[in-house]
Amino acid sequence: xxxxxxxxxxxxxxxxxxxxxxxxxxxxxxxxxxxxxxxxxxxxxxxxxxxxxxxxxxxxxxxxxxxxxxxxxxxxxxxxxxxxxxxxxxxxxxxxxxxxxxxxxxxxxxxxxxxxxxxxxxxxxxxxxxxxxxxxxxxxxxxxxxxxxxxxxxxxxxxxxxxxxxxxxxxxxxxxxxxxxxxxxxxxxxxxxxxxxxxxxxxxxxxxxxxxxxxxxxxxxxxxxxxxxxxxxxxxxxxxxxxxxxxxxxxxx
Numbered sequence: 111x112x113x114x115x116x117x118x119x120x121x122x123x124x125x126x127x128x129x130x131x132x133x134x135x136x137x138x139x140x141x142x143x144x145x146x147x148x149x150x151x152x153x154x155x156x157x158x159x160x161x162x163x164x165x166x167x168x169x170x171x172x173x174x175x176x177x178x179x180x181x182x183x184x185x186x187x188x189x190x191x192x193x194x195x196x197x198x199x200x201x202x203x204x205x206x207x208x209x210x211x212x213x214x215x216x217x218x219x220x221x222x223x224x225x226x227x228x229x230x231x232x233x234x235x236x237x238x239x240x241x242x243x244x245x246x247x248x249x250x251x252x253x254x255x256x257x258x259x260x261x262x263x264x265x266x267x268x269x270x271x272x273x274x275x276x277x278x279x280x281x282x283x284x285x286x287x288x289x290x291x292x293x294x295x296x297x298x299x300x301x302x303x304x305x306x307x308x309x310x311x312x313x314x315x316x317x318x319x320x321x322x323x324x325x326x327x328x329x330x331x332x333x334x335x336x337x338x339x340x341x342x343x344x345x346x347x348x349x350x351x352x353x354x355x356x357x358x359x360x361x362x363x
Contacts, residue, residue, distance in 0.1 A: 122321040122322050123318055123320065124318070124329065126319070126329065127314075129315075130312065130313045130341055131301065134343040135341070135346075136296070137343075143211050145214055146210045146211050146214045147214045147217065147218075149214070149270050150210045150215075151210045152313075153185060153205060154208065155340045155344070156183065156205075156266065156291050156336060157181050157206040157208075158206050158344065159332060159335045160332075161181050162335050163328065163332040163335060166265075166266070166332050167265055167266060168265055168288055169262070169265045170286075170320070171255065171258075171260075174256055176260055178265060181204065181266075182202065182203045183205045183267060184200070184263060184264045184267040185220075185267065186198075186268075187199065187220045189221050200219075200221075201263070201264070202216055209345075210346060264287075266288065266290075267290050268291045268293060269290065270293045270294075288320045289318070289320075290317070291315060291316070292316040292317075293313070293315055294315060295314075296312065298311055299312045317329075317333055
């Protein structure tokens, strides 16, 4: 984790602070199966936005940018492991073609299901034995190679701070994530709706972009698509059919 934080310190982050009206989503969530969670809904919505804007589903590798053809997302989860609280990551593969209920179940399984040890092998096992400065240098060198950088997991992730606060916040950037959605807690706030001040359930959320990969205009278009998907609760509709999946490709940047 410290190595990933050190790698992210070299990134140029841009934050977008959002407050989304989730009146429709709250009604659909209440009517849905009790296992559907807000985080599951947000991940489903975010993945559909990524599918519509594939330029954000990318990662920098040296002087090139990898563009992923499959929409995989990571979500941080706190779980109990051997008597202590640890941070784990739920890997949501093909998240854009999964329902809110499916994603919520995957998060629940990661949090409460049986944990699995993940011993390091090969080059990774050798790298972690190096002293800190050498280890981080080796990781940065490996990340310059497109084929290696493509194996570093998803470029998009979700983390929740709703348990701590009902306001905004942003996650500490982690390499090699390109987009991070930080989710707050839904609270009723006074807003102007149809010319009247009324209380509406609002979701505070922050999008963090790696500016070395995503420019301002594509980030703004992606943000507006994400806003529309959340506020219309479109992810509760039937999931689209999964398309063909190919290996990540690299293009000159």
